[in-house]
Amino acid sequence: MSDWIDVGPLEAIKKRGARVIKTPFGCVALFRTGEDAVYALDNACPHKAGPLAEGIVHGKTVTCPLHNWVISLETGQAQGADAGNVATYPARIEAGRILLDGSFLEKRTAA
Amino acid sequence: MKKNLVVIGAGMASGRVLEHLFETDPEAYDVTLFNAEPRGNYNRIMLSPVLSGDKSYDDIVTHDDDWYAENNVTCRFGEHVVGIDRERKVVTGQNGDVAYDKLLIATGSAPFIIPVPGKDLHGVITYRDLDDTNAMIDAAAIPDQKAVVIGGGLLGLEAAAGLASRGMDVTVLHLMGHLMERQLDEAAGYLLRRALEDKGITVKCRASTSAILGNDKVEAVLLEDKEVIPADLVVMAVGIRPETRLATDAALEVERGITVNDAMQTSDPDILSVGECVEHNGQLCGLVAPLYDQAKIVAKTLLDEKAAYQPREVSTKLKVTGCDLFSAGDFAVGETREDIVFRDPARGVYRRLVIEDNKLVGAVFYGDTSDSNWFFGLIRDHEDISEMRDTLIFGPAFQGGTPLDPMAAVAALPDDAEICGCNGISKGTIVAAIQNGATDLAAVKAVTKASASCGTCTGLVEQVLGVTLGDDFIVPADKGICGCTDLSHEDVRRLIKSRELKSMPAVWQELGWKTPDGCHVCRPALNYYLLADWPLEYSDDPQSRFINERKHANIQKDGTFSVVPRMWGGITTPDELRAIADAADKFNVPTVKVTGGQRIDLLGVSGEDLPEIWADLNQAGLVSGHAYSKGLRTVKTCVGTDHCRFGTQDSTGLGVKLEKALWGSWTPHKVKLGVSGCPRNCAEATCKDLGVICVDSGYQVSVGGAAGMEVKETEALAQVPSEEEAIDLSIAFVQLYRENAKYLDRPYKWLAKVGLKWVIEQIVDDLENRKELVKRFEISQSVYRHDPWADHVKTEAESYKPIATLTLEAAE
Ligand code: SRM
Ligand SMILES: Cc1cc2nc3c(=O)[nH]c(=O)nc-3n(C[C@H](O)[C@H](O)[C@H](O)COP(=O)(O)OP(=O)(O)OC[C@H]3O[C@@H](n4cnc5c(N)ncnc54)[C@H](O)[C@@H]3O)c2cc1C
Ligand code: SF4
Ligand code: FES
Numbered sequence: 001m002s003d004w005i006d007v008g009p010l011e012a013i014k015k016r017g018a019r020v021i022k023t024p025f026g027c028v029a030l031f032r033t034g035e036d037a038v039y040a041l042d043n044a045c046p047h048k049a050g051p052l053a054e055g056i057v058h059g060k061t062v063t064c065p066l067h068n069w070v071i072s073l074e075t076g077q078a079q080g081a082d083a084g085n086v087a088t089y090p091a092r093i094e095a096g097r098i099l100l101d102g103s104f105l106e107k108r109t110a111a
Numbered sequence: 112m113k114k115n116l117v118v119i120g121a122g123m124a125s126g127r128v129l130e131h132l133f134e135t136d137p138e139a140y141d142v143t144l145f146n147a148e149p150r151g152n153y154n155r156i157m158l159s160p161v162l163s164g165d166k167s168y169d170d171i172v173t174h175d176d177d178w179y180a181e182n183n184v185t186c187r188f189g190e191h192v193v194g195i196d197r198e199r200k201v202v203t204g205q206n207g208d209v210a211y212d213k214l215l216i217a218t219g220s221a222p223f224i225i226p227v228p229g230k231d232l233h234g235v236i237t238y239r240d241l242d243d244t245n246a247m248i249d250a251a252a253i254p255d256q257k258a259v260v261i262g263g264g265l266l267g268l269e270a271a272a273g274l275a276s277r278g279m280d281v282t283v284l285h286l287m288g289h290l291m292e293r294q295l296d297e298a299a300g301y302l303l304r305r306a307l308e309d310k311g312i313t314v315k316c317r318a319s320t321s322a323i324l325g326n327d328k329v330e331a332v333l334l335e336d337k338e339v340i341p342a343d344l345v346v347m348a349v350g351i352r353p354e355t356r357l358a359t360d361a362a363l364e365v366e367r368g369i370t371v372n373d374a375m376q377t378s379d380p381d382i383l384s385v386g387e388c389v390e391h392n393g394q395l396c397g398l399v400a401p402l403y404d405q406a407k408i409v410a411k412t413l414l415d416e417k418a419a420y421q422p423r424e425v426s427t428k429l430k431v432t433g434c435d436l437f438s439a440g441d442f443a444v445g446e447t448r449e450d451i452v453f454r455d456p457a458r459g460v461y462r463r464l465v466i467e468d469n470k471l472v473g474a475v476f477y478g479d480t481s482d483s484n485w486f487f488g489l490i491r492d493h494e495d496i497s498e499m500r501d502t503l504i505f506g507p508a509f510q511g512g513t514p515l516d517p518m519a520a521v522a523a524l525p526d527d528a529e530i531c532g533c534n535g536i537s538k539g540t541i542v543a544a545i546q547n548g549a550t551d552l553a554a555v556k557a558v559t560k561a562s563a564s565c566g567t568c569t570g571l572v573e574q575v576l577g578v579t580l581g582d583d584f585i586v587p588a589d590k591g592i593c594g595c596t597d598l599s600h601e602d603v604r605r606l607i608k609s610r611e612l613k614s615m616p617a618v619w620q621e622l623g624w625k626t627p628d629g630c631h632v633c634r635p636a637l638n639y640y641l642l643a644d645w646p647l648e649y650s651d652d653p654q655s656r657f658i659n660e661r662k663h664a665n666i667q668k669d670g671t672f673s674v675v676p677r678m679w680g681g682i683t684t685p686d687e688l689r690a691i692a693d694a695a696d697k698f699n700v701p702t703v704k705v706t707g708g709q710r711i712d713l714l715g716v717s718g719e720d721l722p723e724i725w726a727d728l729n730q731a732g733l734v735s736g737h738a739y740s741k742g743l744r745t746v747k748t749c750v751g752t753d754h755c756r757f758g759t760q761d762s763t764g765l766g767v768k769l770e771k772a773l774w775g776s777w778t779p780h781k782v783k784l785g786v787s788g789c790p791r792n793c794a795e796a797t798c799k800d801l802g803v804i805c806v807d808s809g810y811q812v813s814v815g816g817a818a819g820m821e822v823k824e825t826e827a828l829a830q831v832p833s834e835e836e837a838i839d840l841s842i843a844f845v846q847l848y849r850e851n852a853k854y855l856d857r858p859y860k861w862l863a864k865v866g867l868k869w870v871i872e873q874i875v876d877d878l879e880n881r882k883e884l885v886k887r888f889e890i891s892q893s894v895y896r897h898d899p900w901a902d903h904v905k906t907e908a909e910s911y912k913p914i915a916t917l918t919l920e921a922a923e
Contacts, residue, residue, distance in 0.1 A: 007915040015288075016628065016654040019914035030914060034628040035296065037448075051670040054658040054718075056631040063631035065658040065666055070631070074447075098914075 004092075004099040010036065013098070018053040018062070021100070028089060029053035030098065031073055033060060038098050039073035040091040046071075046084025113141045114212035116413065117202045119192045119357065121146035123155055123399055124386030125217035126173055127406030128413075133182050136414055142184045143209050145202075148240055149189030151179060156399060158244045159430045162273030168241060195361040197379055213381055213413055216369060218354040220387040220397075225261070225349055229323030235345045238270045250344040251277035258282070259332045259342040261320055263290040265429060267348035268307065272431040274346075275312050282340055283307070284318040284332065286349075289616070294427045294438035297628075298454075298461050299477040301616035305459075306434045317650070353388045353395060368395050373419035374412045375405055385409045391420060398425050424491050428480070437483040440473035440490040441465070448472070453504045455479075456621045462504055463627070469497040482506035521574040530571050536561040538575060545579045552576065570597065593632035595624050600636060600853040607640050613648045615641065615655065629655075636854035639741065639777060643849050646891035659739030662911070663899045664721055667714065672721060674700075674713040675738035676728050677774065680748040680766035680786075681709030690731030698724050708745035708783070710736055722908035725900040734774075734898035741855075742777045743784075743845075746770040747795065751788035751805065760805035762788035765834055769803075769841055775896040776888070779852040779861070782845060797825045800858045801841055806830075810837035814844055815859040815867070823859050826867055829875045843874040843881040846888040 013019050013032040020027040020043050029043035029052045037060070043053050050066035060073050070079040076086040090101035116132075118125050121144050129142065144151075152174040160166040179186050187204055194203040201208045222237035224230055236246050247270065250256060256279050260271045263285030275281045283290075289300030290307075304314050319335040323345055332340045353368035364370040364378035368390030375383050375391075385405045387397060396402060401423060411418035426439035453462040460478035464471055464486070471489040485507045489496060496503055526539030536559050544558045555572055556562050562569045576584045591597040598606070603622065612618045618637055619629065629637065634655035641649040653661045664672035676691065695703050695713055702714040716724055725735075737744060748766030752758035766786040773782070785796030786803045796802030798818040802825050804811040809832040813825035828844065831837050844858075847870060852861035862870065874881045903911075 005917065007917075012909075012914050014654055014910070017910075019910065019912075022913045022916040024918065027913070035450075048668070049670075051666075051718075054662070054666060054670070056634060056657065057654065058628055058630040058634065059626055061630075066668065068631065 003102040004094075005102045007098050007100050010038070010093055010096050010098055013038070016057040018055070018057065020051075020053045027051075027053070028100075029062075030091065030100070031057055031062060033057060033073070036093070038091045038093055040089040040100055041071070041073065041076055042087045044086065045069055046078055046086055047082070052086070113138065115210055116140035116142045116213050116215065117209050117211040118142060118144045118215045118217060119202070120217035120219055120354075120386070120388075121148070121150075121152045121174075121186075121188065122217055122219045122386060123152065123173075124219070124402040124406055125215060126152035127403050128215065128217070128385055128409045129174075129182070129184070131407055131410035132413060135410060137182065139414060140213070142182070143211075144179070144184050144186050144188075145190055145192045145204055146186075146188045147191045148242075150241065151175070151186065151188060153241065155240070156430075158238075158241065159269040159273055161241075162244050162247055162270065163276045163432075164273075192357060195357055195382075197361055197382070200381070211381075213383065215409065215413075216358055216377070216382065216384040216388060217386045218357065218388045220351040220353045222347065223350040223352050224347055225320060227320055227322050229325060229329070230347075232323055232325045232329045232345075233327060234325070234329035234343060235323055235347065238266050238346055238348050239351075247274060247344070247346065248277070250274075251279045253343075254278075256280070256343040257341050258344040258346065259284060259340055260346045260348060261332070262346075262348035262350070263287070263314065263316070264293065264348065264350070265291065265427065267346070268303075268434075269430055270346045270348055271307065271312050272310065272434075274344075275310050279344070281311075282313040282315065282342075284320060284334070284340075285314070285316045286319055288316055290314065290316070291429070291436075291438075294475075295436065295477075296463060296475050297616040298463070298620045299436060299438070299475050301614060301620055302459055302461055302477040303429075303434055303436060305617075307431075310433070351387065351397060353390070355388055358384070358388075366390050366393075371420075373408075373421075374417075375409045375420055376412065383409050383412060391422065394422055396422075396425070398427065400425055424487070426483070426487050428483075435476075435478060435480045437474070437476040437480040437487075439483070439487050440471070450627055451504045452625075452627055454620055454623050456623050461620055464504055466496065466500075469495050469500075471496055471503075521571065522578045530561055530575060541572060541575050542579050545576060550576070550580060550584065569602075592636060593630055595626045595629050595633050596622060598622055603637070604640050604644075604851075604853070607644055613641065613645045615652060631657075639779065639854050642777060642895075643779075643891070646894050660741070662718065662721060663725075663735050663737075663739070663903065664716070664718075665739045669715075671715045671717055673738070674716050674721070674724055674728075675706065675710060675736035676733035677736040677770070678710040679770050680746055680763050682748075682763060682767060683710075687731060687733060690728060690733060694724050694727050697727065706738070708738070709747050710738075710745065712738070719911055719913075722900075722904050722911050726904045729898065729900055729904065735900055737774065740777065741780050742775070742782065743770070743773040744781050746773075746784040746786065747799070748786045749788050749793035751786075755788055757791060758788035758805070759807050760788060760810065760834070762786045762794065762803075762805050765803065765805070765810075765837065766794075768834070768838060772838060772842060772892075773845060775898075776845065776849070776892060777895060778845065778849050779854050780857045782848075782858065784841070798822065799825065801825075801844060803837055803841070808832065810834065812837055812840050812844075814870070815862040817857060817859050821859070826862075828867070828871065839881060839885055840874060842888050843884040844870070846884040846891075847873055849888075849891075850884075 016034050018029050018031045020029055027043040028040050031039045043051055045052055045064040047069050050064040052062050054065040055062040061070050063070050069082045076088040078084040092099050154171040154173050157171040190204045190206055192204050201210050222239050236243050251274055258274045258279045258281045260267045260283045263283050271281045271283045289297050290303050321335045322333040324331040324333055329345050332342050355365045355369050358369040359365050369377055369384045369388055371384050371389045371391050377384050386402050405420055408418045408420040424440055429436050448465055448467045451464045463475045465473035470493050474486045524538050528538045530538050540559055541561055544555055549555045549558045562572045590599050592600055612621055638652050638655040642651050658666050698720050700713045704712045706712045746766040746769050748763045751762030782800045784801050785794040785799040787794040787796045788805050796804055798816040801814050809830055811830045812828045814828050816825035817823040848858050
């Protein structure tokens with residue numbers, strides 16, 4: 001069962017940009033692509049925990065600001081030769097608002 | 112006995128309802144039709160051809176007087192309905208009441224008027240009906256008139272094109288970053304803009320209107336950035352609002368539009384509604400296709416037949432000659448969606464398909480829309496496209512056949528096929544050159560000039576080489592900037608200038624980028640090239656910058672940032688030091704360090720605190736040191752004549768002047784300067800990108816030093832007698848580097864490619880050129896020489912904070 005939390009309007013995030021959501025268990029990075037899709041991922045690169053929200057967003061990927069790993073926003077998988085995985089959480093847009101699946105918080109507690 | 116049907120609004124939707132009704136059962140109702148406009152039903156969407164002069168009003172009338180007479184419709188045109196009494200079942204028009212058994216509200220929508228001062232001035236109009244159209248035609252009949260159209264959507268652009276074709280000088284103002292952003296992605300929006308500009312229309316995006324100026328009639332439009340655009344006519348086409356006032360007054364259920372169920376009934380079952388004024392399942396509509404579907408359902412419901420309205424996919428085309436665009440379905444990217452992009456820069460063609468679960472869900476086309484109906488069918492029918500996926504983008508003609516091999520396509524070209532458009536070189540000429548011994552690209556270029564101008568045909572020329580020489584020719588390995596393009600940095604820089612590409616989507620489209628929006632390698636480079644070449648036209652894109660340049664601080668390994676204020680030429684004051692100390696205390700800065708560049712670094716500041724710490728530092732007059740930028744870093748100085756017993760000139764003063772002239776400018780890589788007061792060189796000027804050594808007779812300027820991964824001594828550029836000339840020469844050097852170097856080449860690397868001799872010719876020998884370079888640098892600095900924090904503290908502070916803070920309770 002999902003219960004969706006409204007985290008803010010789409011315009012609060014720039015096209016090809018990101019903002020973080022603070023949670024009791026660390027930050028989640030919320031991305032907006034050039035085509036206005038939103039994705040939520042842990043804000044920590046699988047390499048050395050670089051803050052992904054500060055990366056450059058291109059297509060459906062983000063490049064980590066610390067050492068340029070490229071992470072898929074859809075799957076959380078590192079691309080190319082790099083191996084690693086970040087947790088992703090369901091997010092969507094409805095009527096111009098960004099909604100985040102609330103049950104993810106519980107998953108984070110469990111993890 | 113016949114029942115009474117009263118219809119409010121004789122527009123496109125109610126017109127259809129009446130047609131269906133009379134066809135099925137002409138005896139069912141006596142119809143009274145109100146219309147606020149003093150005329151009956153006409154084809155509103157054809158107002159644009161009327162505006163452009165391709166059609167007349169008579170051509171677009173759908174129901175004339177005879178039609179209304181034949182069907183016994185009581186017409187009350189030119190009469191507003193002012194009230195509905197649901198208890199008595201009576202409608203009140205300006206000229207009296209009419210009783211109804213069934214009522215149909217079809218009031219359409221009203222143009223949205225932005226609430227700015229001057230909106231009521233004479234000469235400000237909207238674009239909705241025949242009267243508006245005639246007002247525009249009249250305005251355009253006066254010679255030398257200027258029009259401003261506010262709104263770069265479908266309506267605004269059709270108005271703009273119509274006015275321009277009637278000879279008006281037209282400017283379109285659009286709030287968003289690209290035209291028709293609801294229907295088009297950036298690439299198609301760019302192509303559309305280019306086509307409109309070719310028609311002489313000026314397009315300004317990100318333009319926010321703050322007032323319309325004039326005494327008794329409109330004279331100009333004032334933008335938020337204070338630009339004033341003269342105007343004799345202002346057309347507001349910023350959107351529409353469902354016309355729901357009557358329904359609201361009658362206490363019917365209204366959200367954004369009048370709420371209707373599947374049978375098109377409002378919350379009162381005897382009152383139906385149709386068209387742009389209704390809201391069905393949370394959706395409004397603004398195009399005629401869904402209204403026509405609604406109209407069928409209304410007719411059935413009125414005749415007590417069961418029927419349910421189902422919303423359908425819509426597609427958009429723009430009715431402007433020469434602007435072939437098509438957009439349908441949903442082209443936003445989603446978790447499970449994939450894109451197929453096809454660009455043909457030479458023909459100005461762009462196609463993008465969005466695929467989900469093996470089905471086509473959206474499409475955006477520009478330039479070639481010939482197959483759009485076929486694609487629209489695939490979207491509407493949710494067809495499985497997995498079989499034809501590889502060739503889908505080429506359209507129906509390619510389905511079922513074998514995919515085209517590009518080499519085979521080149522082999523099949525006739526000898527007179529043009530390969531190089533710039534120089535008019537045919538395939539035959541190139542083949543002949545190859546057979547005469549020009550067996551690589553450089554040789555072909557030298558002999559025939561093919562690919563020597565804009566360079567976009569380079570790939571084709573290489574393919575001709577491949578076809579002609581067979582295995583003897585190896586198509587050169589990838590020398591592209593990154594996986595998004597095969598073009599090199601140098602190619603791209605040259606093409607941006609020669610083809611006047613002034614936006615990121617322009618580059619992606621014209622140079623055939625293979626990805627929708629580039630990557631972390633090409634975007635920062637493109638952003639730099641564009642802002643360096645078009646300082647006034649291009650607006651910097653922070654999202655294409657590395658985080659340090661986006662947040663104006665250096666990111667650290669733990670995700671915190673460092674803060675380095677400028678200390679001009681290494682000079683500071685007790686007040687500045689106090690402000691830095693106070694900031695370090697207030698924000699618990701863990702490390703305060705003196706850098707190798709003669710200034711102070713506050714390390715370990717959290718990203719969220721950046722706007723606040725900078726607000727404090729700005730207050731004390733400190734500005735960003737750009738310690739993170741591909742731009743001017745530091746100008747290191749020694750104490751010079753002010754204090755030193757050997758000093759020959761004011762090295763500190765010159766350093767400060769140079770830093771004040773150059774700061775804020777963006778460069779291909781970082782730029783560091785040093786100014787020493789005598790050849791003892793305490794400021795290490797001879798290992799900087801540009802160094803000045805002061806001597807008795809003047810200033811020795813040298814360039815191309817480094818002391819990082821490679822250590823390099825500078826080489827002499829020139830000795831000049833005056834401080835002023837030393838400054839001009841330094842600026843000219845930086846500008847020459849800005850205009851020509853590859854992104855991420857430090858000056859010494861760039862010098863190794865172009866040669867110091869060439870640089871000396873450009874800026875030491877050619878004084879005119881030196882002056883021009885300085886002038887161009889100043890133009891760029893008029894945009895970029897300012898403290899980023901002054902803006903960020905004011906307008907961007909919010910974006911440094913989390914978008915939300917969730918507690919456990921929020922999840923429960
Ligand atoms: C802070 C400072 C060290 C210090 O504590 O003194 C420093 C710190 C960094 N330097 Fe440096 N450099 C600093 C002076 C120097 C100097 C000495 C100088 O400028 O006089 C050099 C050699 C001179 C030169 O540039 O030729 C220097 C050569 C480099 C290089 C190698 C550049 C090259 O072309 O070879 C890099 C890497 C790069 O830029 O790609 C670099 C990159 C860096 C970066 C920005 C690495 C990064 O990308 O994160 C460091 C940021 C640290 C941080 O977290 O804030 N730093 N760096 C100095 C800041 C000076 C300032 O006030 O702005
Ligand atoms: C210039 C232009 C170009 C367009 N191009 C296209 C296109 O290419 N493709 C497309 O699909 N759509 C296009 N549209 C949109 C299309 O015209 C509308 O979707 C359609 O006309 C809506 O039909 P409607 O019956 O709901 O409203 P309308 O056609 O607006 O009819 C409503 C009528 O109700 C009358 N009315 C309102 N209030 C009252 C009242 N209180 N009393 C009496 N009468 C009242 C109004 O005067 C009006 O005549 C275009 C629109 C314009 C203006
Ligand atoms: S540059 Fe020359 S004059 Fe200046 S401090 Fe050094 S040695 Fe002294
Ligand atoms: S921490 Fe992300 S690439 Fe190293």
